[in-house]
Amino acid sequence: MLNYIWLGMLIIGFVTGIISGKLDEVTAAAIDSASQAVELSISLLGIMCLWTGLMGIAEKSGLVRYISRQFKPVLKFLFPEVPARHPAMGAVVMNLAANILGLGNAATPLGLKAMVELQKLNPKKNAATDAMCMFLVLNTSIIQLIPATVIAIRSACGSSNPPEVIIPVWIASALSTAVGILAVKLLACFD
Amino acid sequence: MKAVRQVGIIKTISSYAVPTIFLIVLCLGALKKVKVYDVFAEGAKEGIQTVVGIIPSLLGLMVAIGVFRASGALDILIYAAKPLASFFGIPSEVMPLAFLRPISGSASLALVSDIIKTYGPDSFAGRVASTMMGSTETIFYTLAVYFGAVGIKNFRYTLAAALLANFASVIVSVWICSVVFGR
Numbered sequence: 106m107l108n109y110i111w112l113g114m115l116i117i118g119f120v121t122g123i124i125s126g127k128l129d130e131v132t133a134a135a136i137d138s139a140s141q142a143v144e145l146s147i148s149l150l151g152i153m154c155l156w157t158g159l160m161g162i163a164e165k166s167g168l169v170r171y172i173s174r175q176f177k178p179v180l181k182f183l184f185p186e187v188p189a190r191h192p193a194m195g196a197v198v199m200n201l202a203a204n205i206l207g208l209g210n211a212a213t214p215l216g217l218k219a220m221v222e223l224q225k226l227n228p229k230k231n232a233a234t235d236a237m238c239m240f241l242v243l244n245t246s247i248i249q250l251i252p253a254t255v256i257a258i259r260s261a262c263g264s265s266n267p268p269e270v271i272i273p274v275w276i277a278s279a280l281s282t283a284v285g286i287l288a289v290k291l292l293a294c295f296d
Numbered sequence: 297m298k299a300v301r302q303v304g305i306i307k308t309i310s311s312y313a314v315p316t317i318f319l320i321v322l323c324l325g326a327l328k329k330v331k332v333y334d335v336f337a338e339g340a341k342e343g344i345q346t347v348v349g350i351i352p353s354l355l356g357l358m359v360a361i362g363v364f365r366a367s368g369a370l371d372i373l374i375y376a377a378k379p380l381a382s383f384f385g386i387p388s389e390v391m392p393l394a395f396l397r398p399i400s401g402s403a404s405l406a407l408v409s410d411i412i413k414t415y416g417p418d419s420f421a422g423r424v425a426s427t428m429m430g431s432t433e434t435i436f437y438t439l440a441v442y443f444g445a446v447g448i449k450n451f452r453y454t455l456a457a458a459l460l461a462n463f464a465s466v467i468v469s470v471w472i473c474s475v476v477f478g479r
Contacts, residue, residue, distance in 0.1 A: 107440075107451060111360050118363035130366045138362030141354035154340035159318065160338025162325040181323065206313055216438075217346045217445045218368030224446040232450035233443065241442055241454050244365050245433040246461040251309065252430030257424055258409050270426040273364045273476055277431035277468040285461030292453035 111117035149213065160199065169195035172202075182285070183243070186226075193222035197240055204247050217242055237295045242285040248278035261286045345443050353444030357436060361400055370395065386470050389414075394429055394466045398459065401434040407446035420479050427469040432462050 122131030163169050169235035171181065173194045180194055181185075187193055203212035219240060227234050252274050262266035325332045366368055372447060374392050381391045396404045402456040435458045443451060 107449070110455075111356060114360040114364045114369075116319040117369050118365075120367075121362070121369040122367035125368050127367055131363055134362035134366030134472055135359050138358040139355055141362075142358040145358075146347055146351045146354060153347050154343035156355075157343035158336035158340035158474040159321055161335045161342075162330055163321045165330040165335050166321070166328040167333060168321060168324050168352060194413070208313060208317075208397065211314075211317075213441070214343060214346075216442060217350075218342070220442045220446045221342075221346065224448075231448060232463040233448050233452050233454055237443075237448070240453060240456045241439060242324055242461055244442075245387070245435050245438050245458050246465065249430060251470040252426075254405065255408065255426045255430045259417040260423075261418045262409075262412045262422075264422075270423060270430060273312070273469065273472045274430035276472050277427055277465045280468045281386075281431060281461045281465030282466035286476070288457035288460045289453070292457055296453050 143188060153211045153214040153217070157218060158161065158217060160215060164195065166196050169199060181240055186234070187223070191222065191226065193197070193226065193236075195223050200240075201243060201247055203252050204244060207249050207251055207253055212244075216240075231272075232233045235289070239286070239289045240295070242289050243282065245247045246278065246282045246283065246285040248275055297363045308312075349447075350441050350445045353440050354437075357440040361436065365400070365403065370399075384467055386466065386472070387421050387424060390425045390428065390470075393425055397428065397432050398435040398462050401437060404429065404434070418419060420473065420477065422471055425478055427473055428466060431465045435459065435462060 122128060153178055160169070167190075170190070173189075176198055177189055180198070181189065184194065186195070192206045200212055200215040200219050203215055220237065223234065223237050223240065225231070226236070232271060252271065254269065255274075259270070319355060322332060322373070325335070371392075374395050377395065378388065378391065381388065381394070384392060393404060393407050393411065396407055408425050408429045412422045415421040417423075436454070439454060439458065443449075443454075
């Protein structure tokens with residue numbers, strides 16, 4: 106599926122660029138994006154190692170298992186096919202916690218670790234499992250306790266009350282997460 | 297004054313988060329007699345492998361998004377979706393954001409700053425944009441990176457479900473802001 110989306114985006118992009126005469130912009134965008142992707146990966150490398158290293162300690166000391174045990178009923182509903190004591194559940198919980206706390210640069214390493222662990226349970230290595238779909242939908246829609254970036258922008262632009270959007274953000278995230286969970290559960294039946 | 301104090305509290309909480317996590321994990325590790333340094337290095341090695349593994353798929357996706365945006369194709373898509381936006385009551389000022397948000401994090405951040413600067417942080421558009429930015433994530437990037445890291449080619453219904461959740465957050469953002477703050 107991604108093959109078609111990727112192909113479509115590039116072909117539509119280049120054709121639109123030719124028609125609208127933005128040839129140089131399109132060329133520059135292609136080259137700049139490629140080097141940006143590598144820069145991003147390199148800047149991710151350090152943070153990634155820091156958090157996966159710390160996560161290793163948290164796992165060995167039993168902290169991760171302790172935390173995931175606290176969420177067992179919820180996890181059982183969301184990820185019925187993953188055994189409760191599997192390391193994947195620990196990584197999933199830690200990633201979602203980092204997302205909720207807004208620790209963006211900790212969330213990605215923990216999330217990637219969760220994917221690696223979920224992949225170990227996958228019988229068909231190139232197709233996503235229901236657990237992976239559920240995890241990614243949760244990951245992209247879950248509530249953020251303090252939307253710090255947005256509050257910072259609002260405060261910089263002279264808002265009379267920068268954090269006033271926090272409650273609306275919670276409600277919007279909670280409802281969208283609920284829609285996401287429902288969508289995954291329903292689509293899993295029809296897929 | 298109240299607003300300033302609230303921002304101060306939030307900043308304090310965020311500053312304490314990471315040092316606290318480090319202290320808890322390290323102390324507990326030491327208490328359980330984990331060879332902390334060895335285990336850390338081992339975990340870090342795993343991190344390197346994962347990051348190197350995501351470079352190809354991340355690069356492919358970022359080039360496609362970059363070309364799609366620079367060509368003006370995204371603007372055409374946004375323009376074409378205008379009737380749909382007014383049907384759902386989405387203000388035209390935040391319409392581009394609804395489209396850009398799932399695709400690119402840095403571009404949507406720039407757009408939010410622009411909307412807030414142009415219309416004011418306490419305008420309806422400014423509040424809706426803030427709520428949308430805070431309640432959604434960059435779906436394409438997340439899916440490409442996470443699936444790319446483990447070599448998943450068939451996403452099945454993940455994109456559909458994630459976009460549905462994103463759409464719900466756009467609708468709810470508009471609705472909740474008109475309820476809480478008024479249009």
